[in-house]
Amino acid sequence: MIERLADKVRAGERVSAAEALDLYRHAPTALLGRLADGIRARKHPDGLVTYIIDRNVNYTNVCVARCSFCAFYRAVGSSEGYVLGFDELFRKIDETIAVGGGQLLLQGGHNPDLPLTWYEDLFRAIKRRYPSFRLHALSPPEVIHLSRLSQLPVPAIIDRLVAAGLDSIPGGGAEILVDRVRKLLHCDGKATADEWLGVMRHAHRAGLRTTATMMYGTVETDEERLDHLLRLRALQDETGGFTAFIAWSYQPEHTELAGREATGVEYLRTLATARIVLDNFDNLQASWVTQGGKVGQLSLAYGANDMGSVMIEENVVRAAGASYCMDEVEIVRNIEDAGFVPKRRSMHYEILGDPIFREREVPRMLELATARQDGDTSVPEELLNYPARSRTGKQLRIIPS
């Protein structure tokens, strides 16, 4: 049975839900890897493995969604809550450009005190100062949050954000696109599976490219993990708007949900299965930030063709217990050591060139930065210009800093 399915995959045929489940559950790990690697080689016969130099910035940790798997968020009014100021973000962009980056991956909590105009002004300000800098920003649940906050439909929100400078949408907040799971994780409120997919559909129709993600290893069944992949595949058939898929394992430390992290072999099996199921996705990223550099590199043998981002900064996964770091030198060394040719890319997977550190001197990075230094409780001045929804937010607006 498994060998017949393997032949089907080798022949480039699409697998059904039941077939994918059989492979995931019963195929030896090495066979799954072989099949996934064969697909990678067919899609990327040039032997290139790409990566992007960008910075993963979380503009606020204040969030009303309260997902039980999240260790990053702080409730409205928490003394540990923060919002980054425009000047702080400009400084982060300057640092990103200094190491060869050209994009921010900008995501944050669902902060009721940041209205749509705050985002529009921020995007416009960034584009004014850095016209060619790209904004890969606001995952579907954040778009939905803004839609609810401003009482505008999702397409209108996307149009306004694009007009302000949004270039593409990251696939965060997908978790598992099955509402039973989302209810158990307390994340159905921020976006149901249909709502998440709906934002991506609108974004693709508006001409934006987006990524798709999966956070697995919480409460979902194998069938639900596969359902997630199949729903992404169906939307990709419809729109063709996803550039890449990224899977990562749930990180349990300091979360309300707690539990344990899926193992490294489970990650490789999940990645390989995703490569087999998502036959209409061109790119699969390795999640070194959750798996570490070593299993991240081994992902290249299990279907991944992209090492993701240099990141520079990371807050969400670190809050949940993982703190790996790979700068460009390290990513390139790992790609070449695995027998591939490293190339820098854009979010749209356009090849930008060879490693930047081979063109000019770039400072080494031995650990990822955080959003803010510990103890920095400053409140950005420009927040006073925007109406707040929460009581705490309103008080902050009244009291001069």
Added chain:
Amino acid sequence: MPVSDQELTSLAATHDIISVGMLADDVRRRHHGLTTTFVRVADVPADIGAPVSIPAAAGEVRIVGTPTTRMAAVERVREVAAVAAGASSAALSAYSLSDLEQLAASEAVTLRALLEELRAAGLELVAEAPVDRLRDARRSVEEVNIAGLVLARLTVDQAPSADPLPFLKSVAELQRAVGVLRVFAPLPRRINPAVPTTGYDDVKRVALARIVVDAVPSIQVDWARYGPKLAQVALTMGADDVDGVSADDDASGEGRRRSPLEEIRRNIRAAGLEPVERNGRFDVVTR
């Protein structure tokens, strides 16, 4: 089926890590089937008088560190053996064979005499023999055996070179000569932090070790040293024994939510293998 030199050279050069891993897994299954052993270790420092705490779950009590003098080495073994005898049925291991070689030379005694003294003090196993640091690997390993001790594991101090084959062949040759090696841990103990080994390096080294050093029963990975994820993947590519699992089962300590025993078993099972706990004497532990 033995692998030819030409095939080995080609395996060592390939980036097809899955093919190398599958070959190694075949060898591993021939030796052990799905059985994957692990040992829970309680480390105690080599300093005389340092507190000794031995959890009941320990399968091996290991004195770690470099003894400063022969007398200190023997005395520390005596101290720990006395505590271990009253507290646990774990096997007592200590020291690196290369350190003992140096100690014997510096104190102008034979290695055998030093090993016999340690045995008389209560030692059962020499904890490790870093093969690339031994002055005379064959002779020193034989001396361990003659002194009535067991070598817990043959180890590697530093990754020898880009081409691991000559080194692995020398380990296979050593086993042909001595015939007493039970466990080979092929991943280097010391890593250059500026250029750490990669996942491909590590997994390929484990797989090649399993293929080349066929006559040593077990290929070992260290849970704590290399991390659960890499170590677990290595189990699917030739390794069959796990060292360095904590003997401390206090799940409330160090912020742990799961005990080390539960975690190691879960990881081994998730790799499609069957966990079997052993002690330092290589006896299966049933709890």
